[in-house]
Amino acid sequence: MHPIISTVLKRLGLGLLTLFFVSIIIFSSVEMLPGDFGESVLGQAATEETVAAFRKELGLDKPAYQRYFDWIGAVAKGDLGTSFSGRAASGVDRSRRVVDLVVPRLKNTLFLAVMAAVIAVPLSLILGITAALFRNSFYDRSVNAFTLISISLPDFFVAYLLILFFASLKVLEPFGIVFPSLANISADMPLGERLFKSALPALTLTLVIVAHMMRMTRAAIINLLASPYIEMARLKGISKFKVIVHHALPNAWAPIVNVIAFNLAYLVVGVVIVEVVFVYPGIGQLMVDAVSTRDIPVVQACALIFAATYILLNLLADVVSIASNPRLLHPR
Amino acid sequence: MNTNNSNNKEVLLQIKDLHIDGFSDNKWHDIIKGVDLTLHKGEVLGLIGESGAGKSTLGLAAMGFARPGCRLKSGSIVFDGQELMGMKERNKRELWGTRIAYVAQSAAAAFNPAFRLMDQTIESGVRSNTMSEADAKKDARDLFEALQLPDPQNIGDRYPHQVSGGQLQRVMTAMAMSSRPDLIIFDEPTTALDVTTQVNVLAAIRKVVRQFNTAAIYITHDLAVVAQMADVIKVLRYGETMEEADTRKMLSHPEHPYTKSLWAVRSIEKTPEPKTENVLEIKNVTAAYGRGENVLHDVSINLPRGRTVAIVGESGSGKSTAARVVTGLLPPSQGSVLFNGEALPAKLSGRSVDQLRRIQMIYQSADTAMNPRHKVRDIIGRPLAFYHDVSGAELDKRVEELLNMIELDASYMDRFPGELSGGQKQRICIARAIAADPEVVICDEVTSALDQIVQEGILKLLLKLQKELNISYLFITHDIATVKAISDEIVVMYQGKVVEQGVKADIFSPPYPEYTELLLASVPEMDPDWLDKVLDADKIPLDAS
The missing domain is CATH 3.40.50.300 (P-loop containing nucleotide triphosphate hydrolases)
Structure with missing residues (x-):
């Protein structure tokens, strides 16, 4: 077997193991949450018997380790369980499966993440490469300063600034563009409208993550510019731009890709504040709501999806860094 | 190569009163202090001196290039009638890799690890539009063969880490040769190699340089090596010329006290003492x-x-x-x-x-x-x-x-x-x-x-x-x-x-075991005819390493 494939399989196995440990941590943290779903739904007036019966119905009376194994066993079979909410004491079970709650929200979040990534990743690579090319110039300093400011501002602040300029003051109105301040998209909207409504949150996310990726691209390339093979390339008469893009960049992928993966993960798991500001129906909001109502199956499902996203993206970054290393790709 | 008939040849490179500054400790220091250098077509000039003498700086200046942190301050560098001093980098790039080529000290570091050897070898030739990619590849394979590389038809498909240091150094010589430059700067090309590998690389470099009548500046700190390669030797110290003369004259009658001290260094020899427990x-x-x-x-x-x-x-x-x-x-x-x-x-x-x-x-x-x-x-x-x-x-x-x-x-x-x-x-x-x-x-x-x-x-x-x-x-x-x-x-x-x-x-x-003999025979001597003698005696397998 090619060493790359065996490495990937090994990493994949390690990733699953990590996910398993994370699931234990998730379950224990949810256990440690104060309060109880039964009490919070039935209210203080409920008798102890009612609460106990309700707990029994939800399976909350079993010992923690048993509930953990029931949960993780079901997850392994692809069943995320049933939400607690909707099982009000009325006797009519209107609860929904967790999958039905999570999947539409996850789709929305991924839509926004992909939209932000499609803008941010090429943008930061271009900015990083050009900043390295014209390093210490006015351009380089401006790009650095601008991205540093955008990463230093809290994301909700960036979001409100964008709303202020593009939705309230309507600075683009002369061009016929007024972005909506609410990004309340739904699945049945046409793609164009969804893109338009998601523009401001996507722009906010872009501003937040560009700095990190751009600065790493710039640093990784500049770090290589002192290498003898870069000097050699210059002395072969190759233009500065080609030296950077053709000779430096292919050797700089490993650190850049790691930072990109880190930021893409943020786009999925760290966007809750931006979602709240724009009332965007994403998975972050779903999780916050579920925590406040003690809807344990939903909380656990969201947390597990976040963990899997992190692990998967980092795995992908590892694979790309390995594949960009000719020593591993072409062994002696 | 040691025959010096430079008087009736055209001048290829003329450096006059060159000053180069280097930046350190927040100020500019002079690294090269008014050096003159004349190189004729097809001539090999050996540049020797200790580290810090300014050999590499001077060698790169012959291309009109100064490393980051250095600047060409004053003087003139005329290559084939063109003044490189003050020339725009865009114009200098038209000379680099095509008319003047550079061979770096550590081939392992000077090859881009991400590309196959062939792509790097023909880069200059193809860029300057002097030949098509297919012709350049064919020519590169011929050069690989001339440089006695193993499997010359396919070695270009390998990545730098897949071949040995001695082979890489020869591929780099092929890379410099590929656009048939008029001048090659060899910057300590064999210093990082083992002695038994060094002989092969020296022989290969000398062969192709003679074959194409290429002029070269050969930078090294090793006198015995430069004696094999150069027509003329120039001794550099603290950025100044100490002495310059034909190789044979320089070896037999060094004049400057510093040159003499360099020649005398390798004379200590410990008298062995009896065995103990x-x-x-x-x-x-x-x-x-x-x-x-x-x-x-x-x-x-x-x-x-x-x-x-x-x-x-x-x-x-x-x-x-x-x-x-x-x-x-x-x-x-x-x-x-x-x-x-x-x-x-x-x-x-x-x-x-x-x-x-x-x-x-x-x-x-x-x-x-x-x-x-x-x-x-x-x-x-x-x-x-x-x-x-x-x-x-x-x-x-x-x-x-x-x-x-x-x-x-x-x-x-x-x-x-x-x-x-x-x-x-x-x-x-x-x-x-x-x-x-x-x-x-x-x-x-x-x-x-x-x-x-x-x-x-x-x-x-x-x-x-x-x-x-x-x-x-x-x-x-x-x-x-x-x-x-x-x-x-x-x-x-x-x-x-x-x-x-x-x-x-x-x-x-003697008698030596086979390997000891090879090792001892590979150590260059201060005799300008040493390499010829070794090659004639056939003691060293040339396709080795």
Whole structure:
């Protein structure tokens, strides 16, 4: 077997193991949450018997380790369980499966993440490469300063600034563009409208993550510019731009890709504040709501999806860094 | 190549009163101070001098290039009628790689690890639109063949890490040749290679340079090498020309005192002393890194007390691995190490402080072997405090004594390594080793990174300390001249095995085992005809390495 494939399989196995440990941590943290779903739904007036019966119905009376194994066993079979909410004491079970709650929200979040990534990743690579090319110039300093400011501002602040300029003051109105301040998209909207409504949150996310990726691209390339093979390339008469893009960049992928993966993960798991500001129906909001109502199956499902996203993206970054290393790709 | 008929040839490169500045410590210093240089078409000029003499700076200036942190200040550089001084980089790039090419010191670092050799070889030729990609590839394969590379049809498909250092250096020569430049700058092209590999590369370079009548500037610090390659030799020191003459005249009648001192350096030779009882015995040691293949095969080496045993061999022969086994950094899979007749614990962690104290190490690169944030006082004081538990005023007194032993004074106590010269740094490392009061010191290529004059000082110091303190040295080196200078006994290693061992006089006199003969025959001599003689005698297999 090619060493790359065996490495990937090994990493994949390690990733699953990590996910398993994370699931234990998730379950224990949810256990440690104060309060109880039964009490919070039935209210203080409920008798102890009612609460106990309700707990029994939800399976909350079993010992923690048993509930953990029931949960993780079901997850392994692809069943995320049933939400607690909707099982009000009325006797009519209107609860929904967790999958039905999570999947539409996850789709929305991924839509926004992909939209932000499609803008941010090429943008930061271009900015990083050009900043390295014209390093210490006015351009380089401006790009650095601008991205540093955008990463230093809290994301909700960036979001409100964008709303202020593009939705309230309507600075683009002369061009016929007024972005909506609410990004309340739904699945049945046409793609164009969804893109338009998601523009401001996507722009906010872009501003937040560009700095990190751009600065790493710039640093990784500049770090290589002192290498003898870069000097050699210059002395072969190759233009500065080609030296950077053709000779430096292919050797700089490993650190850049790691930072990109880190930021893409943020786009999925760290966007809750931006979602709240724009009332965007994403998975972050779903999780916050579920925590406040003690809807344990939903909380656990969201947390597990976040963990899997992190692990998967980092795995992908590892694979790309390995594949960009000719020593591993072409062994002696 | 040593025939000099430059008088009736056209001038290719004319440098006049060149000044180059380098930026350090927040100000500009002059590195090249008014050097003149004339090179005719098809002529090879040898540029020699110690590190810091400005050889590489001058070589690159011949291309109109200054490294970052340097600037071409004044003077003129005329290449084939064009003034490079003040020329725009865009215009200079049209010359680079096509009419003037560069061959760098470390081929392993100068090839882009991400691309196949062929793509890098033909890059210049294709870029300048002088030939199509297919023609360039065909031509490159012919060059690979002319340079005696193995499998010339397919070697271009490999990545840099897939071929050896000697092969890479020849591929780089092919790369420089591919657009048939008028001038090639060779910047120490064989310095990083083993001697047996060096001969092949020298022969290959000389062959193609003659074949295409290319002019060259050949930069090196090795006189014997430059004697084989150059028509004219120019000696550089502190950015100034000391002397310039035809190769034969320069070798037989050097005039400048500095040139004479360079010529005289390699003259120390230790008179071997009688054998004593063994302080260290390496017994039938076999060792490997991790689960890899064995790097040492059944190696046995004895080190007598107060004597020097030199371990010679090429890179990859297992010299340094043997040292790692002795120090306990690499436990052997079989065999043992005896110290004063008693077996040492194989692992470092199993050894007592006293056992650790008795074996000390000095490394090749003094730069990286010292913590740059520690002062000399701390560097030398640390083993004193650790092994001998001295502190305060007594510690200072001991450090001062040690500094005196290595011929430095107490004023060096408060300096950082960055404020010392290369030779002084290595002296501090020696002081650190003897501060522990060891019985055995392992010297791993301790003079390889130093200039020849500085090397001589370090070797003399080591000999003096051995006499005073009765220390035994296990001296690892690839340099035969150093072996002659320091050793009582010699161990020749090849591919993890001991080929030959014995007292110096026996090793250096025939009959030789095959490998020892190859090794000795590969050491360049100060005779301009040496390379021809070696090649004629057919002692060295040219397609090797």
